[in-house]
Amino acid sequence: xxxxxxxxxxxxxxxxxxxxxxxxxxxxxxxxxxxxxxxxxxxxxxxxxxxxxxxxxxxxxxxxxxxxxxxxxxxxxxxxxxxxxxxxxxxxxxxxxxxxxxxxxxxxxxxxxxxxxxxxxxxxxxxxxxxxxxxxxxxxxxxxxxxxxxxxxxxxxxxxxxxxxxxxxxxxxxxxxxxxxxxxxxxxxxxxxxxxxxxxxxxxxxxxxxxxxxxxxxxxxxxxxxxxxxxxxxxxxxxxxxxxxxxxxxxxxxxxxxxxxxxxxxxxxxxxxxxxxxxxxxxxxxxxxxxxxxxxxxxxxxxxxxxxxxxxxxxxxxxxxxxxxxxxxxxxxxxxxxxxxxxxxxxxxxxxxxxxxxxxxxxxxxxxxxxxxxxxxxxxxxxxxxxxxxxxxxxxxxxxxxxxxxxxxxxxxxxxxxxxxxxxxxxxxxxxxxxxxxxxxxxxxxxxxxxxxxxxxxxxxxxxxxx
Amino acid sequence: xxxxxxxxxxxxxxxxxxxxxxxxxxxxxxxxxxxxxxxxxxxxxxxxxxxxxxxxxxxxxxxxxxxxxxxxxxxxxxxxxxxxxxxxxxxxxxxxxxxxxxxxxxxxxxxxxxxxxxxxxxxxxxxxxxxxxxxxxxxxxxxxxxxxxxxxxxxxxxxxxxxxxxxxxxxxxxxxxxx
Numbered sequence: 001x002x003x004x005x006x007x008x009x010x011x012x013x014x015x016x017x018x019x020x021x022x023x024x025x026x027x028x029x030x031x032x033x034x035x036x037x038x039x040x041x042x043x044x045x046x047x048x049x050x051x052x053x054x055x056x057x058x059x060x061x062x063x064x065x066x067x068x069x070x071x072x073x074x075x076x077x078x079x080x081x082x083x084x085x086x087x088x089x090x091x092x093x094x095x096x097x098x099x100x101x102x103x104x105x106x107x108x109x110x111x112x113x114x115x116x117x118x119x120x121x122x123x124x125x126x127x128x129x130x131x132x133x134x135x136x137x138x139x140x141x142x143x144x145x146x147x148x149x150x151x152x153x154x155x156x157x158x159x160x161x162x163x164x165x166x167x168x169x170x171x172x173x174x175x176x177x178x179x180x181x182x183x184x185x186x187x188x189x190x191x192x193x194x195x196x197x198x199x200x201x202x203x204x205x206x207x208x209x210x211x212x213x214x215x216x217x218x219x220x221x222x223x224x225x226x227x228x229x230x231x232x233x234x235x236x237x238x239x240x241x242x243x244x245x246x247x248x249x250x251x252x253x254x255x256x257x258x259x260x261x262x263x264x265x266x267x268x269x270x271x272x273x274x275x276x277x278x279x280x281x282x283x284x285x286x287x288x289x290x291x292x293x294x295x296x297x298x299x300x301x302x303x304x305x306x307x308x309x310x311x312x313x314x315x316x317x318x319x320x321x322x323x324x325x326x327x328x329x330x331x332x333x334x335x336x337x338x339x340x341x342x343x344x345x346x347x348x349x350x351x352x353x354x355x356x357x358x359x360x361x362x363x364x365x366x367x368x369x370x371x372x373x374x375x376x377x378x379x380x381x382x383x384x385x386x387x388x389x390x391x392x393x394x395x396x397x398x399x400x401x402x403x404x405x406x407x408x409x410x411x412x413x414x415x416x417x418x419x420x421x422x423x424x425x426x427x428x429x430x431x432x433x434x435x436x437x438x439x440x441x442x443x444x445x446x447x448x449x450x451x452x453x454x455x456x457x458x459x460x461x462x463x464x465x466x467x
Numbered sequence: 468x469x470x471x472x473x474x475x476x477x478x479x480x481x482x483x484x485x486x487x488x489x490x491x492x493x494x495x496x497x498x499x500x501x502x503x504x505x506x507x508x509x510x511x512x513x514x515x516x517x518x519x520x521x522x523x524x525x526x527x528x529x530x531x532x533x534x535x536x537x538x539x540x541x542x543x544x545x546x547x548x549x550x551x552x553x554x555x556x557x558x559x560x561x562x563x564x565x566x567x568x569x570x571x572x573x574x575x576x577x578x579x580x581x582x583x584x585x586x587x588x589x590x591x592x593x594x595x596x597x598x599x600x601x602x603x604x605x606x607x608x609x610x611x612x613x614x615x616x617x618x619x620x621x622x623x624x625x626x627x628x629x630x631x632x633x634x635x636x637x638x639x640x641x642x643x644x645x646x
Contacts (some may be wrong), residue, residue, distance in 0.1 A: 382483065403544050408491055413484035417534055428497040433504050435479045449478055 004035045005109050009058050013292040013341050015059045016050060018343055026051040026145045029282055030135030033058055036128040044071060049131060053154035075150050077102045077109055079126050084143060095139040097131040108451045170420035188422035288332040291315060292341040295355055304360050308353040350403045368392060369406050374435055379451035382422035471525055472629065474512050486534035488543055502544040507553060511568040516612035518564045574619035577607055582646050594640045
């Protein structure tokens with residue numbers, strides 16, 4: 001059975017690769033996608049359905065097959081969305097969303113990005129696809145957003161803006177030549193009174209649009225208020241039923257509603273106390289994967305280890321508006337051990353938390369520290385965290401953590417003085433308390449003595465008399 | 468080799484970490500061991516019986532590497548000596564420490580030998596004479612700390628080797644040997 005849908009690209013952490021200007025709008029879990037003609041085409045079972053401004057992306061769940069089966073339907077290929085019919089039957093079934101998709105000559109979903117510019121081109125046939133939502137997600141909300149995204153036609157704006165930016169440099173030369181309202185590429189120019197009027201018009205239109213969006217948010221708020229009331233009721237019932245449900249909880253209905261409650265609580269911003277038992281809400285799972293992707297580049301630049309706080313700042317700065325709380329960050333990092341991502345969270349004895357590559361090796365770092373600290377200069381004066389940072393190519397705070405760890409393993413000794421905090425190679429194991437004046441001909445002690453005596457520091461024939 | 472007075476210093480005396488109390492247990496245990504030996508050796512050779520923590524003690528500073536033991540470190544090393552029975556705190560505030568580079572029993576043995584060597588078996592001496600008399604010159608008893616001497620004498624008294632009696636003043640405290 002061949003694949004009906006287009007292929008969607010996925011990162012190594014299982015997150016979809018988004019197109020330019022593509023933004024995620026909504027998520028639903030445990031969704032089946034059934035093309036009408038599923039005798040000839042495979043149907044996709046129980047995955048994550050992500051609605052974006054440009055596409056519908058379907059990701060297989062982590063227990064299923066490899067990421068190569070991630071699929072997508074461009075919104076441009078959708079010709080119609082059916083409104084949901086509430087009937088007696090729909091009370092017993094899982095909710096369904098049905099929509100009509102244009103199909104190209106080979107019977108697969110029409111992909112407008114391949115070749116022809118017009119969307120009404122070779123797709124004369126259409127097929128109905130049904131999304132069966134078996135998970136406990138907000139189906140109605142998803143449908144509303146689906147309509148909005150489909151009508152907004154964000155993919156067309158992208159085309160115009162990209163072609164507009166391309167011609168901007170071209171028309172720069174053209175503005176000098178001749179008058180006229182239209183520039184060489186056909187877009188309207190802003191000149192004269194007509195230009196001012198047109199600018200005003202455009203401002204009105206954008207204000208109107210943003211007002212519409214604002215009212216949309218109000219509608220969303222009002223529907224959420226209804227959910228809030230339901231939530232308060234549910235929570236009250238949950239509290240009334242007491243702690244007895246926590247110990248068993250093998251009941252499917254129980255687990256489902258717990259997850260639901262968790263999601264709702266999270267959407268209000270309350271951290272659910274139930275989080276520890278499950279793998280975490282869907283939000284945290286997706287955030288966790290997104291974070292794993294993002295943190296790869298900063299990690300490389302920082303030499304393989306980055307302070308958690310630094311990563312948090314970088315991540316939030318990149319996100320721009322939808323900032324995450326420190327707690328979300330911590331949750332997301334803690335979930336990494338449940339997924340197969342190449343990064344991990346690590347806590348040092350001093351309490352400092354860092355993100356490092358799974359492939360990072362402590363032994364390798366210790367070997368490099370050892371070779372640094374046995375150089376003649378380091379034997380004489382020791383090394384500071386800054387020296388280690390320069391040699392290892394990491395931040396001084398990270399270097400200090402490595403030095404402290406090396407010290408706890410007996411590789412180094414600390415030296416605290418008005419000059420600061422420095423580390424030396426550990427000579428103590430080589431010294432015999434019963435034979436303190438004896439130094440072996442080989443070994444680190446004699447190397448140290450040689451290094452130290454070349455500067456005349458110490459083991460000369462000076463005698464200082466003290467009484 | 469570097470010296471402190473007549474005392475020969477070991478090579479690791481110029482190793483800066485030696486002067487910082489090490490936090491790692493194994494390293495610290497070794498460090499403490501080395502300091503204990505060094506303190507005992509130094510005190511024996513220089514005939515130092517009391518270390519006062521708040522005063523300067525030559526062994527605790529190294530002007531060559533410009534390091535000095537912190538108060539915490541000094542207390543740690545001396546406490547280790549006390550735990551081993553080679554030292555005693557003279558006050559509750561742990562500011563003064565009596566160093567027993569010979570244990571009290573060893574001192575007692577030295578006194579007995581001193582008595583035998585000089586034929587004082589049935590004689591009477593003052594405490595002061597024992598530590599600063601002509602006979603004690605050149606022996607280990609010369610200049611011995613009074614507190615230690617009295618403790619050793621008391622130990623011998625307990626064993627019946629002598630009797631201590633008071634004179635008209637403290638200096639006149641006398642000892643009758645019956646070794």
